[in-house]
Amino acid sequence: MTPLLITVGTALVYLASFETLALSQEAETIYSRCLVCMVLFTVTRLAVTLRNSGRLFVRLSEAHARAEAMADELRRGEARFRAIFDRAPIGIQIADMEGYLVDANKAAERMLGYDPGELQGRHWTEVTHPDNVAEEDRLDELLLARDIEQYEIEERQIRKDGSLIWTQQTVTEVWDQDGQAQFGIALVEDVTEHKAMIQELQEREASFRLLFADNPHPMWVYDIATLSFCEVNDTAVRLYGYSREEFLAMRITDIRPAQWIPDMMRGVAMHRVQSSTCSHTQHRLKDGSVIDVEVATHSLHFAGRDAVLVLAQNITERKNFENQLKHQALHDPLTGLPNRTLLNDRLEQVILAARRNATSLALLLMDLDGFKDVNDTFGHHHGDLLLEQVGLRLCRVLQASDTVARLGGDEFAIILPATDEVGSTQAVRRIIASFKEQFVVESRSLHVDASVGIALYPSHGDDASTLLRRADVAMYVAKRAGDDRRYAVYTAEQDLHTPEKLALIGELRQAIEEEHLFLQYQPKVDLRTGATSHVEALVRWRHARRGMIPPDQFVCLAEETGMIKSLTLCVLGQALQQCQRWGRAGFNISVAVNLSARNLRDPQLPSLVMDLLQHHDVPATSLGIEITESTLMGDPAQAMLVLTELHDMGVRIAIDDFGTGYSSLAYLRRLPVDEIKIDRSFVMEMASDENDATIVQSVIDLGHNLDLQVVAEGVENQASLEMLATCGCDQVQGYYLARPMAAADLEGWLALDRVAATA
Template structure:
């Protein structure tokens, strides 16, 4: 459409004057001389790239002024069109661009003829006015050309800025300023005066044109170099301020395109481990794209030349090298330059620019050093970026294990808590994990083996947590795990147990198989604290509580276990008074055999109905008793009350046993065996009717002493049971060494049996293990018939839970036995009515 409009403009402006004779009668220039003049000036012009278009700046103003005075208008138009076409065809311009340029030339010539002949006709052939007419005609012709090209560029780039186009039309462009046009017009007027005086002076005209062309070529070359230096300066500034790798690559490729005036730019890296080639491209849209694939045969050729050989490769249009042509064809490129991109370890990749803008020029040898300069700037920035990245990594990561350090953990803490505060996440959990035998490893095997142990534990922790959260090393043998977006206590505890199980396998150190225990404390946001420091403190207190309870276990932070909590001091005093005043009571929960439905015994559970605070759960006051030294009197109270109740049931004809829990501190009490013997004798209860339940973690607090104590209790005839089996660390390795007759599956595994999943496999494995070791298996937390049936199918021996009976005062057990527990044969053995 624009082409047709330009042709119409030229025809409308110039047609009325085509039949007129030349303004000056002698000498007369025929059309073919005009054609030669225009062909020479167009062919010898200087092509300058303007944005995406290549514009040729020629000396066509000189023959235009001569032809306006000495050639007929029709000869001027025909000669200019023919001469221009010959020059453009010789330059191998595409037909579409030739057609557009012809339309522009027609419009320029038509307008120039119109203004020149209108002014000279009005002035009656006055020489000064004719000179002004020639100047006006030439300036108008250039303005028409600038407007036409500006419109094309604006339309092509999606944004036409009319103000800039009109400014260029008036004052000219940087590549062809108005002063150059006026100089050429002045030279043309002098040539007209010279030829009018004597045709013999024409050689002076030719010499003047050649000198003018050479001068302008030198000016254009200097201008080009100045622009290149300016681009390189902007490039070095942009690269040095790009902090991230994607931003860095975008800047490098974008500036490479601009400096080399190319349509495309790309960088390729070969990943040594996989042999794949990673390509990062920047196309015309300005967006980065990535691919990762094995290099083709053509790519291997280029990599061999540039990466292995360290030399640039120039591939201009029409390149004769067959390998270069195949590479260009494979990637759909017209021409390209490839240069080495160096890093700290040498050549790490290849930087490529392709498809030189415009249709006239291709890449040449002068462009290679320019792209190498770009690559060198990029290499320096890349090496500086690698160093900066290494420094940043070392500042935020533990040097030994490579895990995030406390600083990075604090940052991610802040992000997670911001999400909680903003309602974008339900909560967050932090775990602190400490290795229990790390000091012994250091003292026995040396610090080097201790470091190897830490590295191995870090790798196992990372594998156990995977992408669920952040694993960090706090220092020494302490690690932290941050799990964002979680507020479910049971889920967090299960994850903590899974983490501890990941550390279960022995570690080979200095030719020895070393087993290292671990304890883990957990705190939750926002329930325990809502700031990083507070959460870490709570998790650390929970960790110390886990270690104080025997180690190798998981503890969730509870405010009442906090020694800095004033409520704890009050609770200690109130618990001591409760033991003295008889406020504590023992409740019992029945246990029944699945095969027969027979109630074989009960578990004793201590209850504290506080006169002011109401019911205080055992999980709240038992840890207080353990920390304050009251756990001994509390254990004696529960043993005495339980055996007294057992004696009463036996007297009523119910031969039931009773199970009592022992704490870690009780297992360290050398007088425990004597006290148990004394209480059994006091109440006349056979020793095998008393079951003492101990946890794995309580045994591991001092394994040698605990195992010796358990053997003494076993020799006394007391039954022993491992409580909360599966939640500790060393169950499988120590179970066969313990003199126990029973294991109790922790309720956390039992309550989720109906849902399937990994808990089913764990329960089944515990039951199978107990059967193979000749142990009875008790499942606590059975709350429905479906769970009871599942356990019966797995071969579980005994169940305990609300489905069978809720905890009740000791005096209510006999009535419950009479009304609620009637044996009923079925898959689950006992049916509760």
């Protein structure tokens, strides 16, 4: 009896001191089960033995009840432990001292792709990459020797399907109260994605370093808080002239001209809300020179700091070239003065300023009297030099704030900002007085006068086109007056002096609509063969009362009034219809039609031409388009688009009056041009003027070098014809060969030409 009581007592003591054991929950669970079993067994035996002893039975029954309650509590604790164990977000693997897994939670099973319970009984080396086993063995030895309490290791584990994952493990041992290791616990986290991310970042950093260091453009990184340079590549060192050490001791403001620093600071501020920017700015080099740069920036973290990566491209040469092109597009190539486009822009700006400040302004339109005589007497070369001097004299007489522009030919325009009628008339008198001094051109004293029209804002108009039109009216009033004053200020009554012009406009519109205009054709003769395969169509107007009206009197009216499109389509239609008739009659003749600047600004022109070609069943190669240099330079970009589309259709493109418009040769080379026509002013005098002969030869050589056909206009005598043949000109056109003629007359001329060719 006594041994049994001692055993029971011992069991109860152990149970009572259970909480003092320094065991893990798993160990506690196992240990508790053993104790409960021992107590229950002992109590049962004792109850059988002492069932006849009432008092002892009661005591044992009470002990049995307490043991049952304790067992229930242990089972509930075990259930809580299992719930926590299985729901843990990271993997938990428990191995015995032989290294076999005795338990693993659901996270560990999912991580390695095993079904519930499949990991139990497997040795830890089965799920560990062989390359990591030796290191983990070494750390386990240190753990068992209690040299370390736990260790962390990053290693690869093998999933059930054979694939590998990277894991981060924290491993420790569970010891009993006697200091004996019971089992090992590993907390396992899948770091495969994190590992891949780190590798990608490392690769990106390596690529960044490569792109940064070897980039052909200057690059640097600056701290967005201090604006100091953090890193700079070799290209920047070479271009800017600073050493790397000098750069890293500087701030980005040190390479910016003062006027660009506010823009730079706005760009820095943008990086707080926008990761990338692109802009144009200027930088100062170490030697003090300034370059134009395009800058692309991107926000990033660099060495633990918020920073900005900068790539700079030196565009100084490109910027200079763009400025040259812009200057060419907006300035007259002969005088260097603003052209019509720039004048319109400045006039609109000055009008806005005058409207804002409630001030007035004056627009002057000036035409040279006697200039045509200079051209006809001394040639275009002297006329050009005279125009240059006129531009210089106007700029000398007027103030720097005034705008002097050349509109074309001998016509100039002047904007006088913040000027009233009194101030404008005073300025005009200074201009007219300055013309009393003769112009000296190549040792020749030349005299021209000026007629000036004045229009005022806001009295005479509140927009640019109205002021230009009314200044033009006033200029013609001054021209017709013929007095010494030589200028006129616009008044509403002046428009009453042009009823003839208004009537002519109405009659022109009617003539176009009723097809009263007709064409004449002038042949172009091949100098090598003497054959004629091309003609130029020239529009004519035979007025019922006025008789024949020259094209230069009604074509400009059509342009001014917007009728030029209708006029052009009328001419194209007649020319193509006649071309079709010639084809049917056995004459293989192509026809050329002149276009105006307004035509080239019409994006619908190519499609309209195509419709007419199809309507008349004429191939595009039988149609030629002639435009003057000045027409091309009015709006070069739009002209390029329209002409390219026409050329792609098969239409031949020719530049008329070549040598008088001063178009850029670089621009000419890019144009889809097949032919250039030397202006008649050079051809007519080439037999007697060595300069003109040299110009003609140069133009022919230029055309051939550009693989273009060259046609000479204005052939008036045999001497010019022979010289052109000697110069290698391809085709000729002029009164000496044939005057413009009706279609029927041309057919007879062609028939005679055919007979002569076969004779």
